Amino acid sequence: MLLDNLKEKYLLAKVKSRDKEAFAKTYDLYVDHIFRFIYFKVSNKEEAQDLTSAVFLKAWNHIQTKSIIDEKSLRALIYKIARNIVIDYYRENSSKKNIEIDSEEGGLELIDEKQNPLKEVELKSDLSVLEKNITKLKDEYREIIILRFIEELSISEIANILGKTNGNVRILSYRALRALKELMENQEFTNY
Amino acid sequence: MNEKELLSQLHNFRDIKPENSWKDSNREILLSQISNSQSIEKVSFFDVLKNYLSLDFVFQPTGVMVMLFFVLAGSAAASIKAAQDTKPGDSLYIAKIISEKTRESITFDENERAKLGVEFAANRAKEIVEVAQDEKNEEKKNENIEKLTKDFKEEVKVAKTRISKISRKKINDIDNKKNNGMAGGNGSSNISNGSAGGGNEDVFSAGSGKSENNLKISDAPGGYSNMSVQAIEEAEKLFEKKDYGGAINKLSEAADNVEKGLDENINKAEVKGEKIGTTTKR
Numbered sequence: 001m002l003l004d005n006l007k008e009k010y011l012l013a014k015v016k017s018r019d020k021e022a023f024a025k026t027y028d029l030y031v032d033h034i035f036r037f038i039y040f041k042v043s044n045k046e047e048a049q050d051l052t053s054a055v056f057l058k059a060w061n062h063i064q065t066k067s068i069i070d071e072k073s074l075r076a077l078i079y080k081i082a083r084n085i086v087i088d089y090y091r092e093n094s095s096k097k098n099i100e101i102d103s104e105e106g107g108l109e110l111i112d113e114k115q116n117p118l119k120e121v122e123l124k125s126d127l128s129v130l131e132k133n134i135t136k137l138k139d140e141y142r143e144i145i146i147l148r149f150i151e152e153l154s155i156s157e158i159a160n161i162l163g164k165t166n167g168n169v170r171i172l173s174y175r176a177l178r179a180l181k182e183l184m185e186n187q188e189f190t191n192y
Numbered sequence: 193m194n195e196k197e198l199l200s201q202l203h204n205f206r207d208i209k210p211e212n213s214w215k216d217s218n219r220e221i222l223l224s225q226i227s228n229s230q231s232i233e234k235v236s237f238f239d240v241l242k243n244y245l246s247l248d249f250v251f252q253p254t255g256v257m258v259m260l261f262f263v264l265a266g267s268a269a270a271s272i273k274a275a276q277d278t279k280p281g282d283s284l285y286i287a288k289i290i291s292e293k294t295r296e297s298i299t300f301d302e303n304e305r306a307k308l309g310v311e312f313a314a315n316r317a318k319e320i321v322e323v324a325q326d327e328k329n330e331e332k333k334n335e336n337i338e339k340l341t342k343d344f345k346e347e348v349k350v351a352k353t354r355i356s357k358i359s360r361k362k363i364n365d366i367d368n369k370k371n372n373g374m375a376g377g378n379g380s381s382n383i384s385n386g387s388a389g390g391g392n393e394d395v396f397s398a399g400s401g402k403s404e405n406n407l408k409i410s411d412a413p414g415g416y417s418n419m420s421v422q423a424i425e426e427a428e429k430l431f432e433k434k435d436y437g438g439a440i441n442k443l444s445e446a447a448d449n450v451e452k453g454l455d456e457n458i459n460k461a462e463v464k465g466e467k468i469g470t471t472t473k474r
Contacts, residue, residue, distance in 0.1 A: 020223060027219055035210045049210060053218050060226050130201050149202040181198055 012074040015063050027056055030075060033151055034082050040146045041086045043135050051089060055082045079147070079161045133183040141176035148173045279322040280336040288315075302358050307450045309351030310424065314443040316344035317427075317436045344431060352424055355450065359417035420449040 011029075014022030034055050039048035059081050134142055147158045148169075159169045275284035275291065292312050299305050320340045327333035427442035 020227060023226060024219060024223060027222060031215055031218075032209045036205065036208050039208065040205075045210075049214055049218070052210070053222065056222050057225060060222075126201060127204060130198075131205070145202065149199060150205045152203075177195065177198070181195065184198060 008074045012063070012077075015060070015074075018064065023056075023060060026059075026074065026078075030078050031056070033075075034078060037079065037082055037146055037151065038086060040131075040134060040142065040150070041139075042089065047089070051082070051085055055085050058085065073157065073160075075153075076157055076160045079153075083143075083161065129187055130180075130184065133180060133187065136183055137176065137179055140172065141179050144169070144172045144176040145180060149177065279319045279326070280340065281323075281327065281332065302354060302361075303450060306351055306354035306358060306420070307447050309347055309354055310420070310443050310447040310450060313344055313347035313351060313424075313427075314440050314447070316340045316347060317431060317440045317443065320344070321436045341431075345428075348424055348428055351446075352421055355417050355420050355424070359421075362417070416449045416452045420446045423449060 011022055011026055015026055031052065035048055035052045038051045038055070039045065042048055042051065055078065059078050062077070062081060134145055137145065143162065144158070147153045147161065148155075153161075155166050155169050155173075158164075159166045162169065164172070275282075275287035278285040278288050292308075292315070296305065296308055296312075299308060320337055323333055323336045323340065327336065423442050423446035427439040427446065430436075430438040430442060
């Protein structure tokens with residue numbers, strides 16, 4: 001953990017010194033996470049790709065121009081930027097507030113070659129329901145579900161990204177999970 | 193669906209990834225966008241440390257001095273602590289002696305200084321026991337014991353002088369207050385016990401330490417000082433008989449009495465604070 005933090009700090013310092021390779025490494029390290037984070041917030045693959053790209057460009061400019069002394073981690077910094085970019089995106093496109101997730105055809109393919117076809121279909125169906133239910137959650141809960149239970153970030157990292165206390169994040173995590181569980185149970189009940 | 197299943201399914205979403213082709217092309221685009229501003233600066237270990245610690249001040253001259261002070265103070269404190277149980281011949285013994293001298297030189301209260309003297313004398317006695325037990329080389333052992341005996345006597349002498357000085361000072365103070373009280377009083381009033389730290393009982397303290405009013409020795413001002421001196425003298429006798437354990441116990445008793453004398457002074461000062469300037473009638 002300490003070593004990871006040090007490596008991350010080293011990377012941050014290298015990016016700060018305008019090292020292109022360090023930036024490429026940062027991109028490789030976080031692009032999947034940031035894309036996923038944005039995808040669950042905007043529910044559209046193309047939009048998520050554009051916004052992800054914007055996040056990294058903004059991160060580069062931010063690191064070059066602002067003091068990074070207060071940043072506890074590079075990852076937290078990039079998530080914060082991603083979060084702000086999504087907020088700006090919704091501000092500019094307020095009509096798209098309740099976007100439905102991509103249709104079955106346009107949706108994302110889960111990359112897992114080990115699954116057998118039947119199981120894959122079942123899993124895909126379950127995940128599709130879950131994905132839809134995640135988008136039904138209020139923004140605050142959705143954000144926590146993504147960061148805590150999908151990305152598996154620590155409580156303190158999430159607290160840093162969201163600007164909340166550790167205690168708040170713990171409570172929000174519990175409530176968000178309970179809300180999602182209720183939605184899933186209601187879905188099951190409706191299906192029967 | 194239970195919570196475990198839900199968490200497991202959520203975990204599966206980690207497989208959602210953008211297409212590799214998009215990732216590669218986007219990376220190229222990003223790198224070309226940032227390349228205009230590229231000029232690599234060397235990143236030193238201190239840059240990383242600076243970011244990691246998130247403390248600007250440590251790189252300022254004041255910060256460095258503060259850190260240096262703490263490092264040195266910390267090392268010194270650790271050395272002194274480690275040196276507490278050393279004896280002559282140990283590498284840290286000199287640190288112990290320096291620490292004792294330093295404590296003595298920065299202590300200004302006479303009672304505290306007297307207590308330190310007793311404590312240091314006890315230290316010498318302890319060291320003799322340790323040297324006698326641990327030192328294999330007879331010649332070195334005798335040499336160290338001889339030196340420690342000399343130091344012990346010196347410390348005891350100093351402690352006794354200090355305690356006697358304190359005792360004399362107390363008696364003089366009491367006499368002065370008594371005289372002032374009689375001169376400045378209304379004639380009909382007696383200075384009673386507890387008034388201005390003096391009173392009838394003070395008379396007895398100046399002598400043998402015995403009280404004609406059946407007061408205990410320790411009740412009289414300076415009584416604890418006398419008891420301390422007595423304990424030190426007994427310790428000296430035991431030391432001469434090579435009963436170092438007994439000497440250490442007696443010195444410990446002497447130190448306790450000095451401590452009690454210190455408390456006594458504080459209590460008297462409090463009483464004095466309340467009643468000074470007034471004469472109490474029986």
